[in-house]
Amino acid sequence: MRDKFLLAFRSIRERKARSILTVLGIAVGIAAIVSLMSVGYGMEYAITGELTGMADMISVMPGKIMGGHTYIEMGGFTDRDVKDLQRISGIKDISAMTYDSVEVAYQDERKPTFVFGGDTKDLESFYVEPVGLKEGRWLRENDYKGCVIGDQVANDFFDDVIHVNDKLVLNGDKFVVVGVFEKGGMLYSNDVDRNIFLTLRAAKNVLQTDEIKYVVVRVYDIDEAEAIAEEIKEVINDNHGLDDFTMAMTMGSMLEQIGDIFNIIRGVLAGIAAIALIVASIGIMNTMLMSVMERTHEIGVMKAIGAKSRDVLALFLLESSIVSLVGGVTGCVVGVIVAKVLGFLGSAASGLEITAIVKPEVLLSGIAVAVIVGVLSGFYPARKASRMSPVEAVRYG
Amino acid sequence: MGKAKTRKVECMIHTENLCKTYRMGDVVVQALRDVNMEIKDGEFVAIIGPSGSGKSTLLNLLGCLDKPTSGAVFIGGTDTASLSENALAEIRREKIGFIFQQFNLIHTLNALENVALPMFFAGVGRDVRLKKAEELLVKVELGERMYHKPSELSGGQQQRVAIARSLSNDPAIIIGDEPTGNVDTDTGTAIMQILEGLNREGKTIIVVTHDAEIAARAGRTKRMRDGKVLE
Numbered sequence: 001m002r003d004k005f006l007l008a009f010r011s012i013r014e015r016k017a018r019s020i021l022t023v024l025g026i027a028v029g030i031a032a033i034v035s036l037m038s039v040g041y042g043m044e045y046a047i048t049g050e051l052t053g054m055a056d057m058i059s060v061m062p063g064k065i066m067g068g069h070t071y072i073e074m075g076g077f078t079d080r081d082v083k084d085l086q087r088i089s090g091i092k093d094i095s096a097m098t099y100d101s102v103e104v105a106y107q108d109e110r111k112p113t114f115v116f117g118g119d120t121k122d123l124e125s126f127y128v129e130p131v132g133l134k135e136g137r138w139l140r141e142n143d144y145k146g147c148v149i150g151d152q153v154a155n156d157f158f159d160d161v162i163h164v165n166d167k168l169v170l171n172g173d174k175f176v177v178v179g180v181f182e183k184g185g186m187l188y189s190n191d192v193d194r195n196i197f198l199t200l201r202a203a204k205n206v207l208q209t210d211e212i213k214y215v216v217v218r219v220y221d222i223d224e225a226e227a228i229a230e231e232i233k234e235v236i237n238d239n240h241g242l243d244d245f246t247m248a249m250t251m252g253s254m255l256e257q258i259g260d261i262f263n264i265i266r267g268v269l270a271g272i273a274a275i276a277l278i279v280a281s282i283g284i285m286n287t288m289l290m291s292v293m294e295r296t297h298e299i300g301v302m303k304a305i306g307a308k309s310r311d312v313l314a315l316f317l318l319e320s321s322i323v324s325l326v327g328g329v330t331g332c333v334v335g336v337i338v339a340k341v342l343g344f345l346g347s348a349a350s351g352l353e354i355t356a357i358v359k360p361e362v363l364l365s366g367i368a369v370a371v372i373v374g375v376l377s378g379f380y381p382a383r384k385a386s387r388m389s390p391v392e393a394v395r396y397g
Numbered sequence: 398m399g400k401a402k403t404r405k406v407e408c409m410i411h412t413e414n415l416c417k418t419y420r421m422g423d424v425v426v427q428a429l430r431d432v433n434m435e436i437k438d439g440e441f442v443a444i445i446g447p448s449g450s451g452k453s454t455l456l457n458l459l460g461c462l463d464k465p466t467s468g469a470v471f472i473g474g475t476d477t478a479s480l481s482e483n484a485l486a487e488i489r490r491e492k493i494g495f496i497f498q499q500f501n502l503i504h505t506l507n508a509l510e511n512v513a514l515p516m517f518f519a520g521v522g523r524d525v526r527l528k529k530a531e532e533l534l535v536k537v538e539l540g541e542r543m544y545h546k547p548s549e550l551s552g553g554q555q556q557r558v559a560i561a562r563s564l565s566n567d568p569a570i571i572i573g574d575e576p577t578g579n580v581d582t583d584t585g586t587a588i589m590q591i592l593e594g595l596n597r598e599g600k601t602i603i604v605v606t607h608d609a610e611i612a613a614r615a616g617r618t619k620r621m622r623d624g625k626v627l628e
């Protein structure tokens with residue numbers, strides 16, 4: 001057996017160019033499978049992760065959605081509503097926020113826009129983490145006179161571009177800009193770029209109100225979210241003496257609505273995998289067929305000097321396995337690198353954090369495909385050649 | 398009486414009404430027509446004849462590299478038609494050493510490994526076969542070139558490696574299809590001398606040649622024409 005290995009290695013090494021080409025042919029196919037699958041899994045994870053990270057959230061708003069998407073505001077929550085919510089069991093924390101339109105002034109210019117106030121920690125995770133700051137820092141709980149502004153507020157509202165340390169006047173109160181958001185677009189039905197973010201206390205001051213416009217509740221147990229949402233509605237509706245004053249939407253119910261997306265993603269992934277598999281298999285078959293067929297003459301010579309068909313087959317199978325294995329492993333390595341690069345480029349292009357996820361089963365099946373397809377497609381021409389009469393095979397080439 | 402029997406044992410190879418027909422589409426070529434010949438143990442036979450007369454076809458059948466269309470080849474009294482593919486491979490491996498005009502060495506292996514290859518297929522251990530291969534290469538005066546690849550050897554040297562390879566399982570019969578056809582006259586003479594030496598050691602030798610001078614050195618010459626062997 002050891003002798004056979006030596007002979008097989010020998011033949012692979014001596015036919016360097018051919019062997020490298022064959023290995024590459026196999027590696028390209030496997031790299032395609034591995035990289036596409038890994039990026040695919042990464043995308044799936046990025047999208048589901050983004051959503052499941054919020055699965056314990058219930059959005060509570062004073063109003064209702066009419067005709068499918070138009071939100072009609074019914075008023076605002078009071079501090080009493082928030083206190084009552086704290087008594088509901090199963091709630092981990094409650095974050096109250098408020099927002100309203102406001103007039104912003106910079107030097108002599110005035111513009112209408114929105115103020116958004118809330119717990120700075122919560123706002124940080126809702127807005128700063130996904131959007132990111134271009135300049136300065138995020139608000140602290142004691143920044144009563146500080147504000148962080150959206151991209152349009154900074155760049156488009158006034159003749160001058162607004163930077164950190166510039167002063168804005170909101171409904172007559174002076175604020176210092178401590179940070180500027182990157183361009184963010186719409187987030188939770190709210191245009192980040194046109195907002196000015198304040199602490200909850202400062203926002204209440206500016207807006208001259210104690211009303212809360214938006215409450216985010218986090219629950220301990222996602223399975224209880226639906227029941228808790230019902231209870232929240234009851235408590236607040238009771239407080240306001242109306243039976244449709246508020247809505248409370250669990251993320252779970254939102255997730256269900258977009259559950260189709262996941263099925264589509266999985267379908268696309270399976271399709272990609274199938275295509276990659278077919279492309280890889282054809283490539284491997286082609287290189288392997290070629291590399292064995294062009295050795296028909298050699299097989300003939302071996303038979304002429306006394307090799308049995310099975311001696312020849314054993315030798316070529318061993319050789320094909322080694323080449324396929326090396327090709328498979330090389331393909332996995334290249335595939336992982338390509339996947340990382342694609343993930344990086346994809347993240348940069350989409351703004352979504354896509355990290356290629358390399359699953360061991362993908363690597364293993366990549367290698368398995370390489371070896372199985374490689375050996376089978378090497379076996380076929382080797383068997384054909386080994387069954388020819390020696391003269392016929394020797395005449396070849 | 399008993400004479401026929403004795404003759405059969407002495408007879409290394411004999412053929413009975415050997416025919417080989419090649420069919421390519423509508424064209425049928427009768428490469429061998431009813432060849433009956435006997436070659437005795439220890440004989441040195443040269444086969445000559447014009448191009449296309451069927452010399453290679455005959456040698457391929459004698460060497461069990463191909464199957465006849467009809468008729469039979471007997472080797473050491475055994476009808477090769479009755480043998481399985483594997484048994485035929487064993488005959489090629491153990492009883493016959495075949496030398497080609499084109500040398501047909503394995504170009505990825507060096508001289509030593511090429512010579513050792515038939516022993517590898519015979520299951521001979523690595524040390525034993527490499528030692529034997531070395532001896533054989535020394536015998537054909539290539540002791541200095543053992544680790545060279547075929548591409549690094551001259552035609553004559555390659556043919557000597559091929560001769561050494563044909564000897565590696567110590568076969569009783571050496572068959573050469575124009576072994577001197579691709580080398581210059583002096584090298585051809587040297588190769589003939591090696592074959593003559595082997596014949597003196599007792600091996601049965603059958604060679605095809607175009608060279609009358611070389612044919613003259615053989616013990617017996619057979620002339621072929623149009624697929625027939627003339628005496």
Ligand SMILES: Nc1ncnc2c1ncn2[C@@H]1O[C@H](COP(=O)(O)OP(=O)(O)OP(=O)(O)O)[C@@H](O)[C@H]1O
Nearest residue numbers: 419420421426428447448449450451452453454455
């Ligand atoms: N594989 C084949 N298919 C078809 N015809 C063949 C085949 N091999 C040989 N022939 C034909 O059989 C005849 C005998 O060929 P063979 O090779 O035995 O001649 P040869 O005496 O060895 O000639 P040369 O001296 O040129 O080598 C020729 O007419 C040749 O064309």
Ligand SMILES: [Mg+2]
Nearest residue numbers: 452453454574
């Ligand atoms: Mg010929």
